[in-house]
Amino acid sequence: MAPALHISVPTTSTATPQGGKPYTQYHVTLQLPLRKHEVRKRYTDFVTLNDGLVSQCGQAPPATIPGKSWIRRTVNNDALTEERRQALEKYLKTVVEADDGRWRSSSAWRSFLNLPSGTSTVNANGSLSATTHKQETGVTDPNQWLDVHRDLKTQIQSARTLLKQREAATTAQQQHALSAEAKGSLVRAATSIAQLEDGLKSIQTASKGDDAGWGGSKRLGDGEIRRRRDLLGAARMEVEGLEGLLRSMATKTSNASSNVQSGAVASSGDKAALWKGTSAAKPGGRVLGGPLKETERTRELDNGQVLQLQRQVMQEQDEDVLSLGKSVARMKDMGMMINEELIIQNEMLGMVEEDTERVQRKIDVAREKIKTIN
Structure with missing residues (x-):
């Protein structure tokens, strides 16, 4: 089944043409699987759409658009704008969700939504038709x-x-x-x-x-x-x-x-007994090029799935190797820092040893002078 088409009028805005009066735009949004298709229409566009649907299909859609107000304007009336937005959104959703798809198949509907010419935009179940969906997505x-x-x-x-x-x-x-x-x-x-x-x-x-x-x-x-x-x-x-x-x-x-419920859990001895006396019995001793032993992860897989699992394991191993390489690089940096610190400490110890020797020589000279005085 093709993915459902979600149509809504979530927001509005005010547009001011050059040298004209400002008017309200209604943001009609079509939510597709990977992106949104948005068109901005004013109230007169909805009126033109409704007239086109009536003239092309011979019958009015199941919903009616809100009437035009000759006294109030949506540009300076937020309450009227929200009321009309909800009514227009309900009008579009009713056309999309209707069992009769002739309104959605009309050129007036596709022109209103800026869709390419083709078959029905939406099926009777509210999903995109195969041809149009392919073009849109x-x-x-x-x-x-x-x-x-x-x-x-x-x-x-x-x-x-x-x-x-x-x-x-x-x-x-x-x-x-x-x-x-x-x-x-x-x-x-x-x-x-x-x-x-x-x-x-x-x-x-x-x-x-x-x-x-x-x-x-x-x-x-x-x-x-x-x-x-x-x-x-x-x-x-x-x-x-x-x-x-x-x-x-x-x-x-x-x-x-099912095995736990029935209690019929086969033991390893039972599994080995199945191969006895058959042409597919496992040979004894070493077999060059023989198949590897089955594991719990590969027992239920076919050849293609085992290959995919091996690729996944190899990818995980590559990631582990990269992580290990980063750890080794960090340890190398730490080792170099420790080496530099040891060199500095050795130089400081050498300076302390020289100072100690110099002080010791002074002490020896002082002792000789004391002996002379005595």
Whole structure:
């Protein structure tokens, strides 16, 4: 299902045209999955929209716009401005949430929201239609594409962290909550990948001289497009690996729960007996190139998931090595500081020793003089 379209009129402002009277603008906001699309309309634009919907669809929308006041003005009346803002927001939401989608399919509606021409803006269930949603959410600006990709990496890292916490959780409630949060991050990551793929296709089309669609695009070279496609491929593999790891955790928890409830926990001897007398029996002694022993982390994983787990472990080891390198560098700096301090202390001790010798010589001379006097 396509993500729901949220439309609202959260704020207003006052605009003063050059040489004209000030008027109130209503900020109509469409909340998309990764960004907001905002248009500013005045009251007369809403009246024009309503007239266009009636003329094109042959029937008025299920809601009515507030009437025009000939005495009061919203520019100098905050209460009237807020009342009209709420009424106009209700009018737009009613059109969006209506079961009949003909008003949303009209050119008057798309022109009012500054949307591209195409199919219905919103389905009957209040969600974006597939064609229009693809045009609206495709990231066609190269700079914005990189920003969304950075958000994608953050979502993947968040999912990986949640899965680590889920593996260390001790209660079923904590495991369930962390699994739900990790699943949400993975779903958002998958959505971002789809949007980046659509945007990259539009950018590639624009680079060849075709029309890039709504939002515009800048040209990119073939090498940069291939690099970004490789980034998406790596991100997709990482997301699929984390999804497989999440499923294996859920299966493992489910099996553990059923075993505890039934009391049918297989022992290591029972597991070894399953291999006796079969062609797949484990050979005795040393086997060159033989598979490594299964662990609790890899038992429920397939080959792709084991590879993903190995990459994750290698990444963690790299991070540990970097942290260890920083600690060694700090210890080196501390050692150099201690060495400099020891050199200074040795110089001070040498000065004290010289002063001691000089005083001792003076004492010896004084003793000789005393002996002479006696």
